[in-house]
Amino acid sequence: MWKIKGIAASAGIAIGEIMHMQEAVHDFCRQVDASQTPAEKERFYSAQQAAEKELEILQERTAATMGEQQAEVFAAHKLMVTDPSFVEVVLNHLDNQASAEAAVEDAANEIAAMFAGLDSEYMQERAADIKDIGKRLVRILQGGTAEVNYTGILAAQDLLPSDTAALDLNCVSGFITALGGKTSHSSILARAAGIPAVVGVGSALEKLKNGDTVVVDGHVGEVLVNPEEDVLSDYRLRIKNEQERAALLASVGHLPSETTDGHHIELACNIGTPGDMEKVIAAGAEGVGLFRTEFLFLDKTSVPTEEEQVESYKAVLAAMPDKKIVIRTLDAGGDKQLPFIGGLPEANPALGLRAIRLCMVYQDVFKTQLRALLRASVAGNLHIMFPMIATVDELLNAKALLKEAAEELTQEGVPFKSDVAVGIMVEVPAAAAIADILAEEVDFFSIGTNDLVQYTMAADRMNEHVAYLSDYFQPPVVRLIGNVAKAAKKAGKWVGMCGEMAGDPLATPLLVGLGLTELSMNGRAVPVVKHRIRQLDIKQTEKWADDILGLRTAADIKKRLEEIASAYEI
Amino acid sequence: MELNLQIKNQAGLHARPAAMFAQKASSFKSNILIFKEGKNGNAKSIISIMGLGVKKGDTLLVKIDGPDAAEAGAALKKLVDDKFGEE
Numbered sequence: 001m002w003k004i005k006g007i008a009a010s011a012g013i014a015i016g017e018i019m020h021m022q023e024a025v026h027d028f029c030r031q032v033d034a035s036q037t038p039a040e041k042e043r044f045y046s047a048q049q050a051a052e053k054e055l056e057i058l059q060e061r062t063a064a065t066m067g068e069q070q071a072e073v074f075a076a077h078k079l080m081v082t083d084p085s086f087v088e089v090v091l092n093h094l095d096n097q098a099s100a101e102a103a104v105e106d107a108a109n110e111i112a113a114m115f116a117g118l119d120s121e122y123m124q125e126r127a128a129d130i131k132d133i134g135k136r137l138v139r140i141l142q143g144g145t146a147e148v149n150y151t152g153i154l155a156a157q158d159l160l161p162s163d164t165a166a167l168d169l170n171c172v173s174g175f176i177t178a179l180g181g182k183t184s185h186s187s188i189l190a191r192a193a194g195i196p197a198v199v200g201v202g203s204a205l206e207k208l209k210n211g212d213t214v215v216v217d218g219h220v221g222e223v224l225v226n227p228e229e230d231v232l233s234d235y236r237l238r239i240k241n242e243q244e245r246a247a248l249l250a251s252v253g254h255l256p257s258e259t260t261d262g263h264h265i266e267l268a269c270n271i272g273t274p275g276d277m278e279k280v281i282a283a284g285a286e287g288v289g290l291f292r293t294e295f296l297f298l299d300k301t302s303v304p305t306e307e308e309q310v311e312s313y314k315a316v317l318a319a320m321p322d323k324k325i326v327i328r329t330l331d332a333g334g335d336k337q338l339p340f341i342g343g344l345p346e347a348n349p350a351l352g353l354r355a356i357r358l359c360m361v362y363q364d365v366f367k368t369q370l371r372a373l374l375r376a377s378v379a380g381n382l383h384i385m386f387p388m389i390a391t392v393d394e395l396l397n398a399k400a401l402l403k404e405a406a407e408e409l410t411q412e413g414v415p416f417k418s419d420v421a422v423g424i425m426v427e428v429p430a431a432a433a434i435a436d437i438l439a440e441e442v443d444f445f446s447i448g449t450n451d452l453v454q455y456t457m458a459a460d461r462m463n464e465h466v467a468y469l470s471d472y473f474q475p476p477v478v479r480l481i482g483n484v485a486k487a488a489k490k491a492g493k494w495v496g497m498c499g500e501m502a503g504d505p506l507a508t509p510l511l512v513g514l515g516l517t518e519l520s521m522n523g524r525a526v527p528v529v530k531h532r533i534r535q536l537d538i539k540q541t542e543k544w545a546d547d548i549l550g551l552r553t554a555a556d557i558k559k560r561l562e563e564i565a566s567a568y569e570i
Numbered sequence: 571m572e573l574n575l576q577i578k579n580q581a582g583l584h585a586r587p588a589a590m591f592a593q594k595a596s597s598f599k600s601n602i603l604i605f606k607e608g609k610n611g612n613a614k615s616i617i618s619i620m621g622l623g624v625k626k627g628d629t630l631l632v633k634i635d636g637p638d639a640a641e642a643g644a645a646l647k648k649l650v651d652d653k654f655g656e657e
Contacts, residue, residue: 076616079589085615111617118623126620 001227004204006176008221009187012196013239014153014174015232018212021156028142030102043100044090047140051081054136061168073129080133086111101141108134153216155208159186169193174216176223178205190218198223249527253284257530263538265512267530268324268520270498274312277319279523284530287323289446289520290385290498291316293330293369302340303365309372317380324381326446326498326520328425329369329398331387333358341365350454355388360397370405377417385423385446390430395441425498427451432480435487445488446520449499453477472501473554473561478510482549485515496520506561508532513545535568571639575646576629579653583624587654592616594649600636602646613646 032040055078063071080086086107093103108130115127151171158179175190175197182199190197196218208214208225215224215235224231257267268289269280280288296304296312317325332338333354334346341362346352359366373384386398399422409416426432427448435445449472454461456477459469471477481497488495496518501507503521505528511519512533519529544564551557581587595602595613602613606628611618613632624630634642 076589079592079616083592083615083617084612085618085621088612111621114621118621123620123623130617 001231002225004176004198004201004208004223004225006198006201006204006221006223007181008218009180009182009199010175010190010195010197010218012194012218013235013242014196014216014218015235015239016152016173016214016216018155018176018208018210018214019150019152020208020210021150021154021159028101028138029099031097032099034097037094037097040098040100040103041091041094043141044094044103044137047100047104047137048081048087050140051133051136052078054140055081077129077133077136080130081137086130086133101138104137104141105134108137153214155205156186157205159189169195174214174218175199176201176205176208176214176216178202249531252527252531252534255530255534257286257533259512259533259536259538259541261537261539263512264517265533266324266496266518267526267533268326268496268518269523269526270520271316274315274319277316281320283523283526285523285526287320287381288316288325288327289496289502289518291325291327293328294332294336297330297332297338298336300340303368306368306372306375309369310375313373313376313382314379317376317382321380324383324518326383326385326423326496327373328385328387329356329373330359330366331355350451350460356386356394356398357388360394360401363401367401367405370402371409374402374406374409374416374420375414377420378415382417383421383423383444385425385444387425387448388428388451389424389426389438390428392434392437392441395424395438399441426484427455427499429456429480432456432484435484436490439487439491439493442493444493445484445495446518447481447484447495447497447499447516449477449481449497449501452480452499456480471554472499472504472507473557475551475553475557478557479549481511481516482514482545489515494518503529505529505532506558506565509536509541509564510545510548510557510561512536512538513541513543513548532565532568571635571643572631572633573643573647574629574631575650577624577626577650579650580626581654582626582628583619583622588616588619590649590654591646592619594645595642598634598636598638598642598645600634600639600642602635602642603633605631605633 055074059071059074059078062074089107089110090103093106094100098106112127112130115123115130150167153174153176154167154172155176156178158177159175172195174195175186177186177199178201180186180199187197187199196216198216198218198221201223212225213227215227215232217224257265259265266286268287269276269283269285270290270292271277271280271288272292273295296309313327316327331354334349334352336354341358353361373382376382384402386395389395389398402422406416406418421443423442423444423446424431424438425448426435426445429452431438432452439445450461453470453472453474457469457474459466461470485495494517495515497511497516498520502511502519503525505525508519508529509532521529548557548560551560577583579587583591592614603610604613604619604622606622606624609622611622613619632643632646636642
């Protein structure tokens with residue numbers, strides 16, 4: 001057995017036999033003896049027929065899966081394969097003692113050059129089409145699979161859209177590609193289809209032979225080649241476990257998110273647009289823990305109107321009218337510049353005029369948003385959350401502006417709920433340090449771990465050189481979270497989390513033990529975290545949390561949490 | 571027989587119209603050649619039609635030689651006059 005390392009592009013494990021995607025081979029003989037010419041012509045005609053048949057299958061399959069419009073390109077290819085002008089050029093080459101391969105390749109290249117010389121983008125694309133036809137014919141002549149019917153583990157240089165249109169995804173159980181990254185077409189396709197994939201393996205791809213038995217581990221980005229029987233049976237067991245796990249997780253969807261001793265931990269979702277509400281409901285979540293309102297502002301050349309905003313906020317509230325919906329006020333500035341505000345470039349955008357700081361400079365924009373939020377409040381259970389609060393004054397100023405907005409609406413006789421909950425996002429270490437003071441002024445806290453980690457560790461989360469610091473299991477971060485939870489509990493306020501850590505099932509026992517009662521995450525993470533919560537005993541988690549607060553390193557904390565996790569079903 | 575056809579549809583003889591023209595021409599036994607500004611091509615070939623780069627307003631000379639020349643000429647003229655079904 002040997003291993004190939006690559007990029008984990010689509011999670012899951014697949015076992016199967018390697019089948020290389022056929023690529024055109026270029027080392028064919030170009031000239032033949034004149035006596036061979038009739039035979040070469042026969043070879044050309046039968047390749048032409050095979051190509052027509054392939055294209056017909058492709059056209060039908062694409063029409064069925066992606067629609068008639070997408071299939072049209074293959075109809076055009078079919079016409080070109082039998083086109084009299086193309087055939088004429090091919091036959092000319094054959095009469096000059098070219099081999100069938102050389103004749104189709106040269107003919108395709110000549111016609112492509114003619115098209116490419118014409119002055120339109122459309123013709124440039126046709127040049128690519130005719131070259132594609134040349135490649136298809138050469139492949140068929142070289143004995144490549146005439147029937148497009150890949151099965152097992154597909155190994156390819158890269159998968160282009162036209163390649164993947166030819167795949168029957170029910171027959172392909174895994175992908176390995178030499179090129180590509182997490183966001184390349186093949187990776188996206190694999191994830192969408194739920195097929196394990198390892199991409200970017202480079203030249204190692206060539207060492208794989210058709211028929212090799214491989215394990216594609218899409219979790220870690222590894223391919224095991226010709227593994228021994230005991231390794232294979234390990235992986236078969238893992239596949240079985242994964243299937244059982246998927247079935248189990250599907251079954252917890254409608255169950256309450258409660259610990260074994262009856263404590264309710266609210267599971268909510270993070271969303272970016274009202275359109276995301278469908279996913280929130282499908283995930284079995286109990287509300288929204290973070291609605292980022294930036295989408296209303298970022299693509300606009302002018303401030304969105306109050307009416308526009310009311311409509312968006314109402315849409316989210318009305319989708320789950322009896323559930324808690326936390327809407328965060330505008331978190332722009334820094335690296336998210338607003339076109340209608342402008343502003344000077346900053347040396348340290350993350351530490352600059354952003355979020356609440358920016359809003360308090362552009363109070364007219366901010367007040368419009370607050371008015372819109374209040375007006376929308378009649379549609380459901382609104383919670384307003386201010387981002388980036390670092391001092392009590394910032395919070396008091398924001399609350400004063402909210403009060404002004406409320407007074408205006410009262411005077412105008414516009415209805416709104418007078419008891420809208422107001423909280424802050426705890427993402428600046430300064431806020432965590434004075435959580436006890438801030439707790440007196442808010443109804444809730446929501447911890448944003450992404451920025452909290454960046455600011456606490458003084459490490460840019462996009463800078464790979466300091467990636468070792470960007471870890472929410474770093475003891476200083478865990479202790480700050482504990483601090484915030486303790487202060488909130490003492491003041492009788494609830495505390496939640498809306499950062500990435502909230503959706504990590506490894507962190508769940510720690511967060512519950514520290515006293516968080518709301519976790520907001522991507523819809524995909526909800527079933528796993530819920531299943532974990534349903535196996536926890538709150539008293540036990542509190543002991544673990546105490547214990548973990550005394551650990552010295554992020555690695556120690558992770559190790560402890562892994563030990564805890566290993567005792568649970570998932 | 572010979573006839574002149576003026577192309578009136580927006581797209582010229584590109585893409586779908588070129589394919590329709592070639593397919594229509596292919597349904598006849600006669601040899602059909604098209605001429606435009608000194609260049610010529612086989613009317614049954616989508617490739618040679620597209621290679622002529624025919625745009626809206628261009629006039630094509632079509633030479634048809636064969637047993638069904640009259641029918642072929644009428645059918646191609648109708649296709650062009652109907653603007654290939656474009657709006």
